[in-house]
Amino acid sequence: MLQVQFIRENKNIVLEGLAKRNFANAEAIIEQVLTADENRRATQVALDTTLAESNKISKEIGGFFKSGEIQKANLLKEKTGQLKEKSKELSESLVAFANELQALLYQIPNIPHSSVKAGTSxxxxxxxxxxxxxxxxxxxxxxxxxxxxxxxxxxxxxxxxxxxxxxxxxxxxxxxxxxxxxxxxxxxxxxxxxxxxxxxxxxxxxxxxxxxxxxxxxxxxxxxxxxxxxxxxxxxxxxxxxxxxxxxxxxxxxxxxxxxxxxxxxxxxxxxxxxxxxxxxxxxxxxxxxxxxxxxxxxxxxxxxxxxxxxxxxxxxxxxxxxxxxxxxxxxxxxxxxxxxxxxxxxxxxxxxxxxxxxxxxxxxxxxxxxxxxxxxxxxxxxxxxxxxxxxxxxxxxxxxxxxxxxxxxxxxxxxxxxxxxxx
Known part of the structure; x- marks a missing residue:
């Protein structure tokens, strides 16, 4: 299986290699791979940001409880509940994008060595x-x-x-x-x-x-x-x-x-x-x-x-x-x-x-x-x-x-x- 980073950084080389194989719809599937990878990485960033914010607020909640500021603590608890729901949705989306990317990568053959000539049979x-x-x-x-x-x-x-x-x-x-x-x-x-x-x-x-x-x-x-x-x-x-x-x-x-x-x-x-x-x-x-x-x-x-x-x-x-x-x-x-x-x-x-x-x-x-x-x-x-x-x-x-x-x-x-x- 090709590495998605290699595809991302060497798109033209990949397309030239797939052309040697007469691989159908190469450009379309490579674009799908890049889009799925972009969605996956963006979702991962959003999930990491959400989890970091949730962890930060959790620490603040502990501080408010210790200082007796119960109302502020309860308001933040409500927000952490929203963040947990958001992180759950992002996690599910991340799995979906990762599975989509994996399925696409499984369809792409290896890139031929430079000594391999183009041919059909x-x-x-x-x-x-x-x-x-x-x-x-x-x-x-x-x-x-x-x-x-x-x-x-x-x-x-x-x-x-x-x-x-x-x-x-x-x-x-x-x-x-x-x-x-x-x-x-x-x-x-x-x-x-x-x-x-x-x-x-x-x-x-x-x-x-x-x-x-x-x-x-x-x-x-x-x-x-x-x-x-x-x-x-x-x-x-x-x-x-x-x-x-x-x-x-x-x-x-x-x-x-x-x-x-x-x-x-x-x-x-x-x-x-x-x-x-x-x-x-x-x-x-x-x-x-x-x-x-x-x-x-x-x-x-x-x-x-x-x-x-x-x-x-x-x-x-x-x-x-x-x-x-x-x-x-x-x-x-x-x-x-x-x-x-x-x-x-x-x-x-x-x-x-x-x-x-x-x-x-x-x-x-x-x-x-x-x-x-x-x-x-x-x-x-x-x-x-x-x-x-x-x-x-x-x-x-x-x-x-x-x-x-x-x-x-x-x-x-x-x-x-x-x-x-x-x-x-």
Whole structure:
């Protein structure tokens, strides 16, 4: 969430940033924010003045009673009653203006970083890096959903029977390969200095709001209505909320966490051939990395996260590219996002497998996550997160790019985790 003081002092910068995102009615909503903030601050001043006057009169009443001037004391008591009524009305107005302001701020996305270009869709994203040779599999390469059926390692129909479409069942070597990837990703992350955590798979409304899933993406989350809990769309939500309300010391930076969780997304309205097989699921596994950083170090940290993910893909020997997202494709909470895409040879298309984002103070403002700077003043930290990695499309890429006439080879780095080198 943007800080209202920043909006007030940098209105033109905010409007320019929102224009990069093609944010509708930006000028109108910013004016509403400024008006609500002005009303809130004016009401706060009036309330403070009223309370100060009431306190002053209360002291005078005590003095009159002591000196025996009962009539004067009673007249002032009548006035304090009026002031109490006025302060009650002002307090109610203050809450109303504060709620109005909060509701307006929740509607405004983060301001893109200066390096982010304007754009309307994924077509406008910048391809900034690519690596890895795309294998020549000939004309008989199979997509992963056919390979999964051929080798009996993933059963999509059984998952549909148990739950519904988008909930596959991994079997035999498919399940072992999935587990191998999770362990490999976690090991790589902990070797890089991330502390592994195990976190809840359901969160409360406050947690989802603080990381920006609510109220922006409520339609994409599974909601347990009886308990008012949400199934997590990513481990970013519970891991980042571990630090909600904290006041950190500057020496605590950087804070680096990693965690494996299943992820749950309704993906409402997702249909068609591009979502077949593992391409888009309602439940999938992912290993996440989260960082809490000093504002002066956060973009250096983001570059480090990108390099870390690149090294994992190099070890897996998978062809990939990195995109810097344009304003129109950058997520609501992010200031800058790099997407990693894996080339699916059998499908002849790129599949997103990771996003690494810097949210700057946007999440920290909602989280009230601060630190004490060198001058002893508190300021908001920066939060970052990245997928390291999302499993379904990585698994799809391995199945498709490593397929041979004899079976599916296992990437060398995964063989110690799997205990086998081929799926036949």
């Amino acid at each position: 994924a077509e406008d994203n910048e391809n900034i890096f690519s690596e890895g040779a795309i294998p020549d599999l000939g004309d008989h390469a199979l997509p992963h959903w056919e390979l999964a059926k051929k080798y009996d390692i993933i059963d999509f129909e059984l998952g549909t029977k148990i739950t519904g479409a988008g909930f596959p069942v991994y079997k035999g070597k498919g399940a072992r390969l999935q587990r191998a990837l999770i362990n490999y990703f976690l090991d790589k992350n902990t070797e890089a200095g991330y502390t592994e955590v195990q976190v809840p798979h359901l969160v409360n409304e406050e947690s989802a709001t603080c990381t920006g899933q609510l109220p922006d993406k409520e339609g994409q989350m599974y909601h347990v209505t009886e308990d008012d809990l949400y199934l997590i769309p990513t481990a970013e939500v519970p891991i980042t909320n571990m630090f909600r309300g904290n006041l950190l010391q500057e020496s605590a930076f950087p804070i680096c966490c990693t965690g494996y969780t299943p992820c749950f997304r309704r993906e409402a309205g997702s249909y068609g051939a591009h979502v077949r097989g593992l391409n888009r699921l309602h439940q999938f596994d992912k290993v996440e990395i989260v960082r809490i950083e000093h504002p002066e170090k956060s973009y250096e940290a983001l570059d480090g996260m990108v390099e870390h993910i690149k090294n994992i893909l190099r070890e897996l020997k998978l062809p990939y590219r990195i995109l810097r997202l344009c304003g129109g494709d950058t997520g609501f909470t992010a200031a800058l996002t790099f997407d990693f895409e894996l080339f699916s040879t059998a499908q002849d298309r790129w599949l997103e497998i990771s996003s690494a984002s810097n949210f700057e103070t946007f999440q920290a403002n909602r989280l009230k996550l601060r630190f004490k700077n060198a001058e002893g003043k508190s300021e908001f930290a920066h939060t970052l997160n990245g997928s390291s990695l999302a499993l379904p499309r990585v698994l799809a890429g391995i199945l498709e790019n490593y397929q041979t006439e004899d079976g599916i080879k296992i990437p060398d780095v995964l063989i110690p985790y799997c205990g086998f080198d081929m799926i036949k």
